[in-house]
Amino acid sequence: MNRHFRVWRGDSSGGDLEDFDVEVNDGEVVLDIIHRLQATQAPDLACRWNCKAGKCGSCSMEINGMPRLGCMTRMSTFTAEETITVTPLRTFPVIRDLVTDVSFNYEKARETPAFAPPAGVAPGQYRMQQVDVERSQEFRKCIECYLCQNTCHVVRDHEENKESFSGPRFFIRAAELDMHPLDARTDRKQHAQQNQGLGFCNITKCCTEVCPEHIKITDNAIIPMKERVVDRRYDPLVRLGRKIFRRDQLEDPVPAQRTAPRTAETPSGQRLPEGPPVGPDGRLEIAELAAPLQGGLSPFGEDMAFPLPPERVTYHHPDADTSPPPAGHS
Numbered sequence: 001m002n003r004h005f006r007v008w009r010g011d012s013s014g015g016d017l018e019d020f021d022v023e024v025n026d027g028e029v030v031l032d033i034i035h036r037l038q039a040t041q042a043p044d045l046a047c048r049w050n051c052k053a054g055k056c057g058s059c060s061m062e063i064n065g066m067p068r069l070g071c072m073t074r075m076s077t078f079t080a081e082e083t084i085t086v087t088p089l090r091t092f093p094v095i096r097d098l099v100t101d102v103s104f105n106y107e108k109a110r111e112t113p114a115f116a117p118p119a120g121v122a123p124g125q126y127r128m129q130q131v132d133v134e135r136s137q138e139f140r141k142c143i144e145c146y147l148c149q150n151t152c153h154v155v156r157d158h159e160e161n162k163e164s165f166s167g168p169r170f171f172i173r174a175a176e177l178d179m180h181p182l183d184a185r186t187d188r189k190q191h192a193q194q195n196q197g198l199g200f201c202n203i204t205k206c207c208t209e210v211c212p213e214h215i216k217i218t219d220n221a222i223i224p225m226k227e228r229v230v231d232r233r234y235d236p237l238v239r240l241g242r243k244i245f246r247r248d249q250l251e252d253p254v255p256a257q258r259t260a261p262r263t264a265e266t267p268s269g270q271r272l273p274e275g276p277p278v279g280p281d282g283r284l285e286i287a288e289l290a291a292p293l294q295g296g297l298s299p300f301g302e303d304m305a306f307p308l309p310p311e312r313v314t315y316h317h318p319d320a321d322t323s324p325p326p327a328g329h330s
């Protein structure tokens with residue numbers, strides 16, 4: 001049967017919804033219809049996709065106003081008379097048609113310090129309780145579709161917040177690392193609060209509602225991180241220290257490099273986030289991939305070396321004997 005579609009067409013200078021009547025068959029998803037449109041009526045319709053299996057996170061779009069994956073939205077979820085409206089993600093700048101520039105998210109990923117391995121434990125000798133593995137496993141299901149980032153009202157309606165707000169996808173990364181028993185960094189909470197903008201989140205749970213991997217972003221990551229921040233802030237000893245010392249003696253002042261916007265200007269004058277350094281062939285430098293940080297300048301300053309000395313490590317591995325780990329450990 002034929003179904004009525006309205007698809008947004010345009011680019012960064014503007015655009016409008018275009019009407020189409022398209023053939024729909026049993027079992028098809030919205031991405032199938034976009035492909036049929038490209039094959040029949042709109043060969044220049046731009047749409048990003050890769051796996052068509054809900055695993056690459058590329059086909060994020062808004063379908064009848066709801067942020068969804070095109071490849072995981074069955075046509076059978078709509079009534080026969082319903083007009084299906086497909087628009088690009090609203091939070092990110094449009095490149096063309098349904099394709100948006102999501103580099104905001106890559107920039108935020110680069111600002112997140114990577115896992116810091118503990119000193120004195122060789123790779124291959126790391127041991128974790130299964131309960132710790134399972135806790136972070138949920139967050140590792142993220143396919144980086146950025147539907148949660150697109151939904152969050154903190155940046156969806158307030159472009160000016162993008163500088164200081166990393167968004168729910170990176171709160172789950174912060175929580176994953178803070179809960180990791182082998183991560184040697186002890187400043188994840190401060191980073192979340194001071195640099196990622198955790199305090200902007202007012203726990204509306206909209207991000208959780210749209211996550212195609214059903215990650216409980218708010219309940220299992222954001223709320224525990226907020227609790228951990230508060231635990232530290234109202235720790236009696238920390239409060240006492242705050243009364244004795246001045247704020248600038250307690251908290252590391254924000255270095256200029258942490259707050260300076262790293263942007264580049266296109267020939268048309270549009271300001272875009274600056275990407276990671278690439279070689280003459282346009283590929284990432286291998287040093288970027290091998291670096292101990294996920295990318296970019298560390299928001300904690302460049303004077304911190306890894307592995308951390310043993311006295312700074314919060315997790316202590318049992319004596320490195322050669323006996324096999326007890327049952328239940330991985």
Ligand code: SF4
Binds near residue numbers: 202206
């Ligand atoms: S719960 Fe927080 S991060 Fe998630 S959408 Fe709401 S404000 Fe944004």
Ligand code: SF4
Binds near residue numbers: 217
């Ligand atoms: S947390 Fe969920 S919604 Fe957000 S980027 Fe990951 S998979 Fe997508």
Ligand code: FES
Binds near residue numbers: 049051054055071
């Ligand atoms: S095409 Fe990969 S998630 Fe939809």
